[in-house]
Amino acid sequence: MNKILIVDDEPNILLSLEFLFKKEGFRVFIARDGEEAMGIIKENHPELVILDIMMPKVDGYEVCRHIKENIEGVKVVFLTAKSKQQDVQKGMNLGADLYLTKPFSNKDLVSKVKSLMN
Template identity: 45%
Template sequence: MKNLKDVKIMLVDDEPHIIQFLELGLMNEGFEIRTASDGINAVNLALDFQPQVVVLDVMMPGMDGWEVCRLLKKNLNNVAIIMLTAKDEVEDRVKGLTTGADDYVVKPFSFEELLARIGARLRNQFPALFSEVSFGPFRLDDRRKEIQYQDRVLELSPTEYELLKYLVINHGIVLSKSTILDQVWGYDFGGEENIVEVYIRSLREKLNDKDHRLIRTLRGAGYRVDLP
């Protein structure tokens, strides 16, 4: 990842050991970090600090993470918010998305997973930080809305482009159909989840992925891109 010195991340959690753990790890990755332990201080700090990414705990005393998320999305021009939730329930995911959250991570989580999701949000929402981004045999150029695979430009529809970009950026992470629908089609999409299967099938054909070695199906869990 490039230009990390230009990337500001704010951590908001009322558990000191989580803040210390994440702050140390992310500073070692080169990010500029600020921290807050409650919602009110988080909002005031964010207005001054202007972070690109906020890692935000849901359950906090006083102002909870949902309200902080709503206020940050209202008052900051462009910010990616990753919610930390203690439970993986559909209601929490929907509530987070409707208040403006961009992604969520369920506790307990690995630092590597959070780092991958931060990188994914930066590439999605701040493409100016990256000209062309390469992942194994893929090269993504978001300004041209173009994806090359093994030096071959893929002929993709706008939705196929967004889906493949999301899968590749999140390579190594299992993505459920509902998560893919939320991130690619939008949380207010009223269609069936099977639309994901249709588009995955089309991408596999264009990638010549007959054996499903590139885009893997994990039965009952979702899809995962495995890069060579």
Template identity: 40%
Template sequence: MNTKILLVEDEDAIRKFVKINLEREGYEVYEAGTGEDGIEIAREVTPEIVVLDVMLPGIDGFEVCKILRSEFPNLGIIMLTAKAEDYDKIMGLQNGADDYLSKPFNPTELTLRIKSLERRIEPEENVSRELIIHEPFKLDKYSRKFYKDDIELELTPTEYQIMKNFMENPGKALNRDEILKLVWGEDFVGDSKIVDVNIRRLRSKIEENPARPKFIETVWGLGYRWHIGV
């Protein structure tokens, strides 16, 4: 079955152009010109991935992202930003996006981002009912769920993959490039800052005091380390 993609973009020319290119790649594409329509269509068709513009009439892309993330935890979301400013990128990620792309962009780059995201949201093949347990945390690879003190925490597909790689490599210092390759893939084209923003968001979910993290440690000048036994 083809991956269903919802494209939420208010500029008709851009939306039509992107839709044509994605359909050529074999995707099943739905389109919306407003945030309100995008939310309604998402509820109707349950897409796997949403490509979401920040600047929309009515409800902006940040709010749409927040709503969709709360209703569809396993949804892949790529934000389109009209500015090169870090603010839009960081805001999108903080509201639950998995990735971002600045306009103007090459359709090939968007396709690569989508393929990278597909790998993160697809279930792993031949996975047994394996639990990785680092008290107070449990990661269930079969159901792709994550728990703290036996309470499930909602993680985005990207956050889940980061936690999976941390818990499979306890105590190992992973630099940002390693995390990018493990989670986003070898062909990812983008800024390593995306790692830092996702780490901040993860810390806000799992740490008692995100400003003084005990589990996801910063390795200064390198990257991050999953610390257990605290």
């Protein structure tokens, strides 16, 4: 079973994505901030992380940097309201595998996540 971690400080997004990906057959972990996310990554070794950028404690950029520098093979998908070209470029330069902006299509997100994991 594919394991994913969803990281977002917005409870509605977090819970709806958790439900969506569980329904699609994924084993889902959730975190409400970057600090919690890094602990879950260390303990549970997800194959993919869906990551917001603007979060308390540790932002998504720092979580992505940590993943790409320390853990091999984990895919990172930014899912964020930050849509300026410089934000996209920063995320991709940190090693993100995909950068999507909110609002988003659930169908499109699931499709792209499945594609990254194959």
